Each structure stands twice: as C-alpha cells, then as structure tokens.
Amino acid sequence: MNFEIFIEEDRQKERELLASYDLDVEFFSKLGLKIKQIVPERNCYRVESDKGFYCLKKMDLSYDDIYVMQEMTMHLKGNGFANTFEIMHQENDEILVPYRGSQYYLSKWMDGRDGDYLNLLDIKTSIEALARFHQASVGFESKYNTGHRRLFGRWKESFLQRLNEIEAAKIQIASEETKSDNAPIIAQYLENCRQNAKHAIQLLEKCSYEKLNARDESQKGFIHHDYGFHNILHTFDNEIYVGGLESYAFDVKVHDLAHFIFRLMRRRGWDIESALDMIGYYNEVSRLEKEDYQVLAAYFAFPHDCKQLYRQHYIEGKEVEDLEELDKINVESEYYQTKRNFIHEFEKFSRLL
Amino acid sequence: MPGSFTRIKRHEIMELVESEYGFKIINMHEGDKGILIYTDCGIKMLKKAKRDEAKIQFAAYAYEYLIDRGFTNVSKINKTLSGSYTINYNNSRYVIQDYARGKIMEIKTPEAAAQAAHALALLHKAAEGFVPPKGSHARVDWGKWMDKFKANSINIRKYSKTLQDKKELSRFDRIYLKHAEDYYEKMFNAYLIMRNFGYLEKVQQSMKQNQLIHSEYRRHSLMLDDKGEVFVTNLENCAYDIREADIATLLESFTGRNKAELAIAALKAYSAVIKLDRRSIKVIQAFLLQPKRFYKVIERYYGRKKNFTEAELVYKLERAIKKEIRKAPVLEVLEDYRTL
Numbered sequence: 128m129n130f131e132i133f134i135e136e137d138r139q140k141e142r143e144l145l146a147s148y149d150l151d152v153e154f155f156s157k158l159g160l161k162i163k164q165i166v167p168e169r170n171c172y173r174v175e176s177d178k179g180f181y182c183l184k185k186m187d188l189s190y191d192d193i194y195v196m197q198e199m200t201m202h203l204k205g206n207g208f209a210n211t212f213e214i215m216h217q218e219n220d221e222i223l224v225p226y227r228g229s230q231y232y233l234s235k236w237m238d239g240r241d242g243d244y245l246n247l248l249d250i251k252t253s254i255e256a257l258a259r260f261h262q263a264s265v266g267f268e269s270k271y272n273t274g275h276r277r278l279f280g281r282w283k284e285s286f287l288q289r290l291n292e293i294e295a296a297k298i299q300i301a302s303e304e305t306k307s308d309n310a311p312i313i314a315q316y317l318e319n320c321r322q323n324a325k326h327a328i329q330l331l332e333k334c335s336y337e338k339l340n341a342r343d344e345s346q347k348g349f350i351h352h353d354y355g356f357h358n359i360l361h362t363f364d365n366e367i368y369v370g371g372l373e374s375y376a377f378d379v380k381v382h383d384l385a386h387f388i389f390r391l392m393r394r395r396g397w398d399i400e401s402a403l404d405m406i407g408y409y410n411e412v413s414r415l416e417k418e419d420y421q422v423l424a425a426y427f428a429f430p431h432d433c434k435q436l437y438r439q440h441y442i443e444g445k446e447v448e449d450l451e452e453l454d455k456i457n458v459e460s461e462y463y464q465t466k467r468n469f470i471h472e473f474e475k476f477s478r479l480l
Numbered sequence: 481m482p483g484s485f486t487r488i489k490r491h492e493i494m495e496l497v498e499s500e501y502g503f504k505i506i507n508m509h510e511g512d513k514g515i516l517i518y519t520d521c522g523i524k525m526l527k528k529a530k531r532d533e534a535k536i537q538f539a540a541y542a543y544e545y546l547i548d549r550g551f552t553n554v555s556k557i558n559k560t561l562s563g564s565y566t567i568n569y570n571n572s573r574y575v576i577q578d579y580a581r582g583k584i585m586e587i588k589t590p591e592a593a594a595q596a597a598h599a600l601a602l603l604h605k606a607a608e609g610f611v612p613p614k615g616s617h618a619r620v621d622w623g624k625w626m627d628k629f630k631a632n633s634i635n636i637r638k639y640s641k642t643l644q645d646k647k648e649l650s651r652f653d654r655i656y657l658k659h660a661e662d663y664y665e666k667m668f669n670a671y672l673i674m675r676n677f678g679y680l681e682k683v684q685q686s687m688k689q690n691q692l693i694h695s696e697y698r699r700h701s702l703m704l705d706d707k708g709e710v711f712v713t714n715l716e717n718c719a720y721d722i723r724e725a726d727i728a729t730l731l732e733s734f735t736g737r738n739k740a741e742l743a744i745a746a747l748k749a750y751s752a753v754i755k756l757d758r759r760s761i762k763v764i765q766a767f768l769l770q771p772k773r774f775y776k777v778i779e780r781y782y783g784r785k786k787n788f789t790e791a792e793l794v795y796k797l798e799r800a801i802k803k804e805i806r807k808a809p810v811l812e813v814l815e816d817y818r819t820l
Contacts (some may be wrong), residue, residue, distance in 0.1 A: 166534075166615070173615065180614050238614045240720075245631075246623025248683055363611045363618075363690055395627065396634070461638065 148172065148185050149227045158217075158224060158233065169357075173236055180236035182212070185229055188373055191271040193232070196372050197222055198269050199349060208263035210256070210368045212237070239362040244394050251408045253359050256367045257351070257387065258412035261380045264348040278378035279340045282422075283331055286429055290324040293317055293433060309453065316456040319463075320430040323470075327429035330474070334421035342418075343379045352376040354383045355390050381419045384409055385426035393432060396462075397469035403476070420477040428470050493526070493569065500560040500567050501576060516579060523579040524558065529566055531716070534617035536575060539716045540565040541613055542692055546715075551606035553599070553711045555580050580711045582703035588736055590745035597746035599710035600697055600730060601753035604723045607692035619695075619719035623683045626674040629770050633667035636660055636775070639782045652781055652794050659801060663771040670770035677762035679722075686722045695719045697726040698733035724760050728767030731810050740809040747813075758817060765814040768807055773800035 150172070155162050160176035165183075167173075172183040186193055193214075200211045212234040214222045223230040242249035278285075297317040300310060351358070351372065358371030376382075388405050395401065406423075409415060432455075454460045493515070494505050503519035510516070514527035529536055540557040547556055555578040557565050566573045587593050612618045640660045643653055685691075694701070694715060701714040727750060734742045750756060756764075777796045780788060788796070 164615075175615065236614070238612065238616075240618055240620045243620065243622070243624050245625075245627040246683070247627070247680055248623050248687065365687060396631070461641075 147229075148183075148231075149229060154224075154226050154231075157226060158231075174233075180238075181215070181233045182236045183231060183233055185231050186223060190223075191273070192276075192373070192375075193223065193230075195269050195271050195273055195276075196375060198271070199264070199267065199372060199375060202267050203260065203263045206263035206265070208259055210366060211372060212368065212370050237360055237362060237368055239360040239368065242356040242359050242361055244356060244391055249356075249361065250391065250405060252361070252367050253356070254384070254387065254405055254408040255412050256359070256369060257354055257383055258409045260351065260369060261348060261383070262413055264350075265346045267347055267349055273377065276376045278376050278382070279344045280337065282336065282425075283328060286324060286328050286331065289429075289434075290321065290328070293320050293324060293430075297321065312453065312457050315458050317433070319458050320433040323428055323430045324433075327425050330421070330425035330428055334425060335418035336422055336425070339379050339381075339418040339422055344377075348377075348380065350376050350378050350380060350383045352378070352383065352386075354387050379419075379422060380413075381415070381422050381426070385423050388423075389427060389431060392466075392469065397466040399469050399472045399476075402469070402473065417477075417480045420480055424470075424474045424477040427473055496567060496569060497526070497576065500562075501558060502561050517576070523581075524576045525555070525579045526574055526576050529573040529575045532617070533564075533566055533573070534615060535619070536565050536573075536716075537616035538612050538618050539718060540575075541616060542607070542610060542718050543715060545610050545692075546603065546606045549606040551603050553580075553705070553709055554715055555711075555713065580703060580705055580713075582705040582711050585699060585702040585704050585710065587699055587702075587734060587742060588738075590738075590741050593734065593742035593746040594749035595710055596699075596702055596730060597727070597749040598753060599702070599712065600694070600726055601750045603694060603697075603712060604691070604726070604754060607718075608689045610690050610692040619717070621695075621719045621721040621725070622687055623680065625725070625767070626671060626679050629667055629671040629674065629766070632770070632775050633664055633671060635783075636664040636667060636778070639778060640664075642782070650790065652790060652797060655794065655797055655801070656778055656781075659774070663774050663804070666769050666771050667775065670766040673762050673766040673769065677766075678759040679763050679766070682722045682724060682759065682763055686720070691720065691723060692718055693721045693723060693726045695721070695726070695729075697730050699735075700733075722763065723754070724763040725767060727756075727760075728764045731764065732768055732807060734810065735806075739806070740813050743810045743813045761814055761817045765811065768811055768814065771800075771804050773803050776800070 150165065155176075160174065160178060160181070162174060162176050164175040165172050166175075168182075170184070174181045174183050188196070197214050200213050203209070203211055204213070215233045215235065216222055217224060222232055224232065242253055244250070297314065300314050300317065303310065351369065351374065353371050353374035354369075358369060360368040360370060362368065384406070388402055391405070392398070392402060406415065406420075454462050457463060490508065494508070497503060497517060498505055503517075503521050503524070505517055505519050507518040508515055508526075511525065514525045517524045517526055531539075536557070540559075543554055543556040546552075546554055558576040558578070559565060560567060566575055568574075585592065585596065587596055640657065643649065643657060646653065649657070694712065695717045696714050697712075701712060703711040703713060705711045727747075731743050731746060734746075736742075747756060747761075774797070777793060777800050781793050781797075
C-alpha cells in the first residue's frame with residue numbers, strides 16, 4: 128500500500144528513466160511512424176510523427192497492471208468519463224510494442240496546461256472531475272489479477288507500519304553521537320509525528336471505517352491513487368483530462384480526495400474553510416456521508432508528510448538548511464500550529480455531523 | 481562584432497542567417513537590443529533567446545495570431561526555411577524579429593495615455609480565443625493572484641514576527657519594520673478586494689475566452705512608429721491571464737505629476753473599446769494596491785534567494801517604497817470610479 132505520496136517530482140529519476148528508452152529508427156518503423164521530432168516531457172517522450180502527436184512510454188508495470196489500466200480506461204469511457212489517456216492499439220491489435228527486451232506503449236498526445244494550486248477554479252474542476260471519475264468507476268470487473276492493488280481495510284496496517292518507521296527514526300536520531308544543529312527540532316518533530324500517528328490510528332479504530340469499506344467495496348469501483356495536479360491536464364478548450372492511472376488501486380473513494388486535499392493544504396496553508404469548500408465541490412457531484420468525513424479526519428490526522436520532511440536528515444544524513452522546510456518540522460512554528468488546529472477543527476467537524 | 485556581441489563573428493552570422501532564412505543580407509550592425517540586419521526582406525533584429533524552444537514557439541504563434549486578427553503593430557518572430565523559430569549559434573539560441581523604426585513612447589499627456597490604452601484594448605480583442613499549437617509551452621497565470629496576495633500578506637507578518645526575537649537589527653530590518661504593517665494591510669486588502677469583487681469570475685470569463693495578455697504592457701514596451709501609431713514590443717512574455725492585469729501594469733507605469741489625469745484618460749479610452757465594469761476597476765485597484773516591488777525586495781532579503789548584497793537590497797527597498805508611494809494618485813482615481 129502506498130501512502131508515501133509527498134515525494135516531490137524527481138527530475139533526476141525522470142532523466143534516468145528516459146535515458147533507458149531504446150529509441151532508434153528500427154523501433155519507430157516498428158511503430159509504423161515517420162518521426163519528425165521527439166521531445167522528452169516528464170516521464171515520457173512527446174513524439175511528433177506523420178500521423179500526429181503521441182506520448183511514448185516505456186512500460187514499468189506488470190503485464191496484468193497495464194491491461195487492467197486499459198480495461199479501466201475503457202470502463203470509464205463506457206460510463207461517460209472519456210477524459211483519460213487511452214493506450215493506442217497497434218496493427219496487430221496489441222497495446223504493447225516489444226523492443227529489445229522492453230515493452231513500450233503509445234497514447235494520444237494532449238496539449239494543455241497543468242493545474243495551478245493557487246487557482247481556485249482549477250481546484251474546483253479537478254475535484255469535480257475526481258468525483259465523476261469515481262462515479263464512472265463503479266461496477267468495474269477485471270479478468271486479470273488485481274489482488275495486489277486491493278487496499279480495502281488496510282489503512283490501519285499501513286499506519287502501523289509507518290508508525291514503526293517513525294519510531295525507528297526517532298531512536299536513530301537519539302543514538303547519534305554527533306548531533307546536528309537541527310537534531311533537537313527533528314527529534315521533537317518525530318515525537319509529535321509519533322503521537323499524531325497513534326491518534327490517527329485511534330480515530331480509525333473508533334470510526335466507521337469498516338462500514339465505509341463495505342459500502343465502497345460493494346460498489347466495485349476503483350481509485351486513482353495518485354490524484355494531483357501533476358496528473359491532471361487542463362486543455363485550452365476547457366476540458367480536463369486525468370492521467371497517471373498506473374497507480375490505480377481498489378480502496379475507499381475518500382482516499383483520493385483526502386490525498387488531493389492533504390497535498391493542497393501543505394502548499395496553500397492549512398485552512399479549514401478552504402478544505403471544506405473542496406469537500407463541498409466533491410459533494411456537488413457525489414454526496415459524502417458521515418463515515419466518509421470520519422475517515423477523512425483520520426487521514427488528515429496522520430503525518431503523511433513526515434518521512435519527506437525528516438528523510439534529508441535520517442536517510443541522506445544532511446542538515447536541513449531550507450528555512451521553509453525547517454519551519455514545517457518545527458513544532459513551535461506557525462505552520463505547525465495551523466496544521467494542528469486544522470486537524471483538531473476537522474475532527475470536531477466530523478463528529479458533529 | 482564589437483560591443484556586447486563580441487563572440488559573434490560577422491561572416492558566420494551572415495552565412496547562417498542567409499542559409500537558414502533565405503534572406504539576402506545587405507548590411508548589419510549592433511543595435512541596443514540586438515544586431516540589426518538589413519536584408520532584401522526588410523530590416524530584422526537578431527536577438528539572443530532567453531527561453532527554451534517551446535516557450536519561444538508560444539510567443540511566435542501569439543505574434544502571428546495577433547497579426548492574423550488585424551493587430552499588425554507587433555514585430556513577429558521570423559520562421560526559418562525548415563519551420564523553426566530559432567537558430568543555434570555558439571551553443572546559444574537566437575531569434576530574428578522584424579524591426580520597427582520608431583521611438584519609445586512618452587506618456588505625458590492624457591492623449592498619449594488614451595492612445596496607449598486604446599492600443600491595449602485592440603490587442604486584447606485580437607488576442608481572444610488564442611489556442612497554442614501543439615508542442616508549444618504556454619505561460620498561464622489564470623487564477624493565481626488572489627491567493628498569492630493572501631500568501632504574501634501572511635509572509636509579511638511572518639517576517640515581522642521573526643524580527644521580534646532578533647537582537648541586532650540591520651538597516652534593512654529597521655526600514656522594513658517601519659513599513660511592514662502598512663504594506664501588510666495593503667497586501668491583505670488587495671486580496672480582500674479580489675475575493676469580494678469577482679476576481680474569480682473574471683478569471684472564469686478569461687478562461688472561457690482563452691484570453692492572452694501582454695504581461696509587460698508599460699511605457700518601455702511601447703513605441704511610436706513613423707506614422708504616429710503605437711507599436712507594441714516585448715510580447716515574448718505574453719501569458720494567459722485576465723485583461724485587468726495589463727491595464728494595472730500600464731497605469732502603474734505612468735510617471736509625472738498628472739498621473740491621475742493620465743489614468744482617467746487611459747481607462748476611458750480602454751472602456752470605449754472593451755467595457756470596464758465596476759468589478760474590473762476593483763480588480764485593477766487590487767493589482768495596483770498590492771506592494772509588488774516592496775514584497776519582491778523583502779522576499780529576496782528574508783526568503784530563499786539571497787542574490788544581492790545588504791547595501792544593494794537597502795537601496796532597492798528604499799526605491800521600492802518611493803515607487804509604492806507614487807501609486808497613490810492612480811489608486812484614488814480607481815477608488816472613485818463613478819467620476820469616470
């Protein structure tokens with residue numbers, strides 16, 4: 128289960144990934160394309176050919192996963208949500224193109240812009256699209272194995288695992304012989320993360336998490352599992368396209384919403400009113416119930432960004448020099464206090480429903 | 481070539497330009513902003529491109545779009561014979577633009593202000609509905625200003641709070657603290673005006689229309705050509721945003737004692753082409769009210785990028801404060817919209 132969602136985009140990783148593509152004339156003639164230009168874009172190549180623009184990707188998923196992904200795209204399309212990136216079929220009706228031991232696939236290239244976390248209209252349309260995505264995902268069945276992507280009922284297990292990691296990090300920092308200048312701040316931060324993680328687990332135990340799982344599992348829907356602006360494309364004809372379906376999972380729908388809001392709150396500041404507005408946008412399309420709010424409260428209470436913030440020190444052994452980063456882990460800082468208030472307020476709100 | 485283009489060899493450039501563009505070069509010499517090239521297809525300007533190909537492509541298409549839609553007083557970026565908008569020389573990228581004769585526009589009279597604003601309105605009209613072609617990289621500023629102002633106001637307070645514990649204040653700190661609260665209020669009020677006077681509706685409208693704006697529409701981007709018409713330059717930074725942002729930039733660039741008079745003339749002239757409603761005026765007011773220059777300097781000093789010395793930043797801060805004060809007459813005009 129992947130809750131590690133706050134690792135910033137890794138350009139180096141993308142460059143390495145793109146360098147591993149084995150592109151040559153023979154490969155493109157196999158694709159049946161006459162190439163005019165190839166431009167690297169994030170983790171894929173934009174291919175301009177005699178037949179138009181395409182997005183070329185090297186497969187880094189299992190066979191089952193890629194076919195499930197295609198099934199999902201078709202399922203969404205069949206249910207009225209056509210704004211995803213469909214993998215193109217080759218002449219032999221296959222979606223994958225094997226070449227020198229790797230598999231590649233093409234999808235239609237869409238031009239547009241990324242959403243802006245400061246633009247409330249982008250936020251609104253993205254959340255509405257998420258709600259429509261969830262609605263269209265209902266009733267999905269796959270002929271492939273999807274067991275490894277089933278996350279229903281596994282939040283507690285994942286939270287506990289992350290709690291153990293936090294405790295291990297705390298012990299390591301305490302046992303360091305040469306302590307860095309920021310060590311006390313990080314130690315205090317980890318202690319707070321530990322307490323917050325425990326609190327989130329308690330919230331999860333007390334709330335109707337199981338009922339919510341039963342409800343969403345019975346609907347046979349799926350979630351995006353990496354829903355953020357990096358996977359949302361706004362075209363210039365005011366359409367919105369959702370990409371990055373590679374991370375798909377089967378879990379409660381609020382997982383996507385919680386993930387999206389958590390990311391935005393980190394960047395925009397922890398403002399309860401704007402979070403409730405965002406939930407409101409979702410509600411306008413697909414109504415959330417009391418148990419959804421309770422599970423959201425547990426999600427927000429968990430320190431999902433903990434690892435990202437202490438990893439510099441804990442994993443890479445570096446001093447945290449960025450003042451803004453330091454501000455985020457300093458429990459005395461305004462940022463931290465606002466976040467704490469947010470969690471408290473949201474919890475109170477979810478109980479009042 | 482002499483001057484700032486010493487690394488450019490005349491014969492190499494001549495050969496390159498002639499082969500890439502198909503022009504016949506008659507003469508060339510160094511100008512203020514690039515190398516002037518006299519060709520059989522008119523006078524051109526060779527400029528070093530500061531952006532990547534996709535961004536240049538976006539600007540180049542924007543120029544062409546405006547010209548196609550009747551706004552011809554811009555200098556388009558020339559295409560090479562192979563269809564590219566740039567050429568490579570000495571590991572750098574260069575563009576060739578049409579050169580326009582003229583002088584920098586002085587906006588000292590209400591007539592000149594009206595002329596500049598009228599041209600802006602025509603540019604905005606022509607720039608509606610622009611869809612960038614595939615492969616270009618669009619600059620998009622839609623919807624970000626309101627929350628940016630809010631975030632900036634929070635930062636001003638944060639910096640002030642940090643200074644409370646500082647034992648020895650620098651000269652910069654002292655100047656900053658003297659003005660911090662005043663500028664916090666201005667920044668926060670700018671946010672409130674945007675929130676309460678339909679900024680998001682303006683953005684929504686602009687998004688629906690795919691409204692492109694100039695982004696640097698100020699005195700220095702305007703020239704008066706030989707016919708006395710406004711010629712618009714510096715369109716390379718054009719972006720998707722609301723029109724009010726350009727109007728605010730123009731009003732802010734007015735200097736002299738008759739700024740209020742100039743602002744009124746400009747708003748009237750613009751409104752004669754594209755009607756400005758009360759909300760537009762309020763949004764323009766918010767753009768002008770936010771202490772952009774002051775914030776830029778303090779962010780350099782207290783934020784992440786510290787690429788200037790203390791003395792330089794003190795000078796910049798003092799200058800920014802003076803410029804912020806100079807906006808007052810235009811803000812008064814905007815406050816009293818009904819008099820227009």
